Amino acid sequence: MTxxxxYKTAINEALDQEMTRDPSVILLGEDIVGGAGAPGEADAWGGVLGVTKGLYAKHGDRLLDTPLSESAYVGAAIGAAACGMRPVAELMFIDFMGVCFDQIFNQAAKFRYMFGGKAKTPVVIRTMVGAGFRAAAQHSQMLTPIFTHIPGLKVICPSNAYDAKGLLIQSIRDDDPVIFCEHKNLYGSECAVPTESYTIPFGEANIVREGKDVTIVSYGLTVHRALDAAESLARKDRIEAEVIDLRTLSPIDWDTVMESVEKTGRLVVVDEAHPRCSLACDIAAYAAQHVFEALKAAPQMVTAPHTPTPFSPSLEDIYIPSADAIVAAVGKTIARVKAA
Amino acid sequence: MSDNPFPLSLEDLMRAYRTMRTIRDFEERLHIEFAKGDIPGFVHLYAGEEAVATGVQMHLTDIDRIASTHRGHGHCIAKGVDVHEMMAEIYGKATGSCRGKGGSMHIADLSKGMMGANGILGAGAPLICGAALASKFRGDRGVGITYFGDGAANQGTVLESMNLAAAWDLPVVFVVENNGYAESTSVEFATGVDSYVDRASGFGMPGVTVDGMDFFAVYEAAGEIIRRARDGGGPALLECSVARFYGHFEGDAQTYKAKGENEYNRENRDCLKSFRKRVCDAGLATDRDFDQIDLEVARLIDDAVASAKAAPLPKPSELLTDVYVSY
Amino acid sequence: MPPKVGVIANPISGRDIRRIVAKANSLQIADRANMLARALAGLSAWGITDVLMMPERGGITGHIMRHLSHAARRGDSGAIDLTLLKMPVTGSAEDSRRAARIMAEEGVAAIIVLGGDGTHRIVASTCGDIPIASMSTGTNNAFADMREPTVTGYATGLVATGVVPRAVGVKANKWLEVRIDDEPPEVALVDVAVVTQQNIGARALWRTDTFRELYVAFADPQLIGMSAIAGLVEPVGRREASGLMLQLAPADKAPTVVAAPIAPGLIEKIGIDNWRRLRPGEPVFSSVEAGSVALDGERELCFDSRQKVSVRLVERAFNTIDVAAAVHFAAQNDALRKGARLAV
Known part of the structure; x- marks a missing residue:
């Protein structure tokens, strides 16, 4: 049944179903219960945006509110994972990774390799990413490239409720550390989601709109901007854009992306991260290296500017890659596109 | 044979001695082999501090976990990690504990509860909180021990973890191996107040200071602290004052130490000498018994070095295994 | 020239296993340093500025040096001129012993001791007739004074400068000498316990089933530790010319049983077979075959069946500053009330 x-409910449901299925799944994070030890409701918040609301009532002490010590509790989640648990730690904003990064990139990411394959670290770190929340420079970043740079980490960023559920369940069952990026501006977006548990394998991109003229690759919120752009291109310019949602950034589905580029001959990569050393660069470079012969035009990148996220709504609105910017980028690959 | 005055059986006494002697010989031998240039990278030797790893870990089983430091060989040996595999790992060989992919600073054996030496100072403290949390969830009465030095005691991770362990009442023992030097910088220079017990107090957990060069002092204090944690009494800190017989790493000229400091410590504070004397004085064993252990350990280390040298290097294909490679 | 005063502050007193097996406190280094700073303020009120201090690595010295340099920068008058003794730091009791010896050679007028009974024992056994001003930073603190350090420093200043005569401000104390065979004797300021544990280990005493004999120089039911056991059956004053010896036995078989606070927060049933007064000079031989001897609550000496342990009470063994007597004398002295000699 679907x-x-x-998106928010789908994440909550994935956590609930996995906690019910597997007693080794525990949740740790700041305010994930919300109100622990306070005089009011025991689970007043259920996460700062209510994503874990209701789970405490069902699973009790398997949800742990933590002190505001990201190094300690993210490290503890990693340590518990190395000792047979399947912890899901919530790090409220990806912007906070700086305070606990050592535990992620020097510990979790390296255990399996560094210990000669004799360790598993099945930890999931859920974190909110992305701008558009009027949250300014330290609560709005799309820092995904920092994590895709690190071998040993898996990096996931779903764009819709269906993917969020299936990918989170897969993340919990995966034996490697997973950085699970939830776009805060997608929490309210709805789609059809099965009630039962299911997984989506890692490394399988999703072609969300088929087309023959240009390949637009994206992930997270900007998948929707890409779809808007494709709609506009089809209507105004009779251009059939193929839109690919990467879904999983590490591992990445090179085959699906490259096959599409070989078919369309044109590539536009849309990434909410900053341009330097981003997923956008990575994919453009990979296409140049592997399917150069098929390219009819230079690959284009649409990204946030190389600036911190501004606060003022008027600035933030132009900071996030827009459908218009995507259309313009497609225009650089196909002469007949009219300026938006 | 007179009555045994010690809180350990004769068998355990001899096991403790063998462990300490194995650590000492392992390190002394690495000191020699490293100077020959056969060992890649760098090594940090534990010689001098054997009574801490041994005195603490005599109370542990495989269900208990330890998180170690860059100076981790002693902790590994005391936790039962195979000495041949360790030596091979340090030589970067395919037969090593980590198949040559970790080296001296990353020897681990999770099956033995050894969660890894660690190249990042203070990184073991959060990890051991997780191990203790796992034990608490499973109800297996396992205890987590994290070691760190006087240097790493200044890391935020250690202090955060003390708070976390206290807040969550985790069965964790924080063991400070205070050898007086953070690499080359003295404790006095690097801290406002150089008491680690005071820090524990600040987080509401008891702390105890012992002479880390005295096996029996460490053994008894650690025993009480570990029993307390195992029984649900919560975390505690054990500060062991120790002397590092060598430098921070091999090749360190140690010019920051006082003249004669190493010689004094080797002469007057050697845990092996005092252990042996006390057990002999009590009439439980003779020098011959100890010499026999020394001989067996020397053979073991000889053999470990010889087989490590003879062991194959990892195959080039190993470069890409044990990690997801998506490029 | 005002006289010099010595300071021996032990950074690891009150840090042993009784934090785990009992509820003993853990006095922070910063607090120990502040105690010392207050005592120094008391000293400087009487013009004493020349202070010799034992070096240590626990942080007290660093803290007090910082405190003094802040004071000097702010131009505080009467700033203490603190000299650290030139001696190696081993982090063991040997440091206190060596420091006390050097201070005696330097001719200090008094030694302020911050430590537990163990630290006081080491200093008292080394410093000859130099009076000790005791400040308690240990676990049981049966010997050491529990008092505001400012007043201890103030009284030490009064006595050291001679404002209060020695006859008034310095008191002689008893101690217990313990001898194993013909070895040189060790001393205890409060109590000697003979236990069956034949090892030193973590030193502290808490396993009551091993307790066999107890000898005390004084006993007070207001104290904690081994002497509390004696204090609960027959109190003996610090200035009385006798001590007490007790034969201990399992609580379920003994004719006398007391509930004694043997460590902070640790009250245990202790069985006592018999007890009697211990006369000064009378050597008593232990009837325990093998075990260890705890001096002021810490296992220090092991012995076996071939060795003989004897205990002897010695009067007028060492001197302490009598803070109460010194300040009361000052209170009755007219000249002092007119500000004479006052350095502040």
Whole structure:
């Protein structure tokens, strides 16, 4: 059975179903219960945006509110994972990774390799990414490239409720550390999601719109901007854009992306991260290296500017890659596109 | 044979001695082999501090976990990690504990509860909180021990972890191996107040200071602290004052130490000498018994070095295994 | 020239296993340093500025040096001129012993000791007739004074400068000498316990089933530790010309049983077979076959069946500053009330 639920509810459901299925799944994070030890409701918040609301009532002490010590509790989640648990740690904003990065990139990411394959670290670190929340420079970043740079980490960023549920369940069952990026501006977005548990394998991109003229690759919120752009291109310019949602950034589905580029001959990569050393660069470079002969035009990148995220709504709105910018980028690959 | 005055059986006494002697010989031998240039990278030797790893870990089983430091060989040996595999790992060989992919600073054996030496100072403290949390969830009465030095005691991770362990009442023992030097910088220079017990107090957990060069002092104090944690009494800190017989790493000229400091410590504070004397004085064993252990350990280390040298290097294909490679 | 005063502050007193097996406190280094700073303020009120201090690595010295340099920078008058003794730091009791010896050679007028009974024992056994001003930073603190350090420093200043005569401000104390065979004797300021544990280990005493004999120089039911056991059956004053010896036995078989606070927060049933007064000079031989001897609550000496342990009470063994007597004398002295000699 399927029904329409939000991205937020889908994440909550994935956690609930995995906790019910597997007693080794525990949740740790700041305010994930919300109100622990306070005089009011025991689970007042259920996460700062209510993503884990209701789970405490069902699973009790398997949800742990933590002190505001990201190094300690993210490290503890990693340590518990190395000792047979399947912890899901929530790090409220990806911007906070700086305070606990050592535990992620020097510990979790390296255990399996560094210990000669004799360690598993099945930890998931859920974190909110992305701008558009009027949250300014330290609560709005799309720092995904920092994590895709690190061998040993898996990096996931779903763009819709269906993917969020299936990918989170897969993340919890995966034996490697996973950075699970949730776009905060997608929490309210709804789509049809099965009630039962299911997984989506890592490394399988999703072609969300088929087309023959240009390949637009993206992930997270900007998948929707890419779809808007494709719609506009089809309507105004009779251009059939193929839109690919990467879904998983590490591992990445090179085959699907490259096959599409070989078919369309044109590539536009849309990434909410900063341009330097980003997923956008990575994919453009990979295409240049592997399918150069098929390219009819230079690959284009649409990214946030190389600046911190601004606060003022008027600035933030132009900071995030827009459908218009994507259309313009497609225009650089196909002469007949009219300026938006 | 007189009555045994010690809180350990004769068998355990001899096991403790063998462990300390194995650590000492392992390190002394690495000191020699490293100077020959056969060992890649760098090594940090534990010689001098054997009574801490041994005195603490005599109380542990495989269900208990330890998180170690860059100076981790002693902790590994005391936790039962195979000495041949360790030596091979340090030589970067395919037969090593980590198949040559970790080296001296990353020897681990999770099956033995050894969560890894660690190249990042203070990184073991959060990890051991997780291990203790796992034990608490499973109810297996396992205890987590994290070692760190007087240097790493200044890391935020250690202090955060003390708070986390206290807040969550985790069965964790924080063991400070205070050898007086953070690499080359003295404790006095690097801290406002150089008491680690005071820090524990600040987080509401008891702390105890012992002479880390005295096996029996460490053994008894650690025993009480570990029993307390195992029984649900919560975390505690054990500060062991020790002397590092060598430098921070091999090749360190140690010019920051006082003249004669190493010689004094080797002469007057050697845990092996005092252990042996006390057990002999009590009439439980003779020098011959100890010499026999020394001989067996020397053979073991000889053999470990010889087989490590003879062991194959990792195959080039090993470069890409044990990690997801998506490029 | 005002006299010199010595300071021996032990950074690891009150750090042993009784934090785990009992509820003993753990006095922070910063607090120990502040105690010393207050005592120094008391000293400087009487013009004493020349202070010799034992070096240590626990942080007290660093803290007090910082405190003094801040004071000097702010131009505080009467700033103490603190000299650290030139001696190696081993982090063991040997440091206190060596420091006390050097201070005696330097002719200090008094030694301020921050430590537990163990630290006081080491200093008292080394410093000859130099009076000790005791400040408690240990675990049981049966010997050491529990008092505001400012007043201890103040009284030490009064006595050291001679404002208060020695006859008034310095008191003689008893101690217990313990001898194993013909070895040189060790001393205990409060109590000697003979236990069956034949090892030193973590030193502290808490396993009551091993307790066999107890000898005390004084006993007070207001104290904690081994002497509390004696204090609960027959109190003996610090200035009385006798001590007490007790034969201990399992609590379920003994004719006398007391509930004694043998460590902070640790009250245990202790069985006592018999007890009697211990006369000064009378050597008593232990009837325990093998075990260890705890001096002021810490296992220090092991012995076996071939060795003989004897204990002897010695009067007028060492001197302490009598803080109460010194300040009361000052209170009755007219000249002092007119500000004479006052350095502040």
């Amino acid at each position: 029904r329409k639920i939000s």
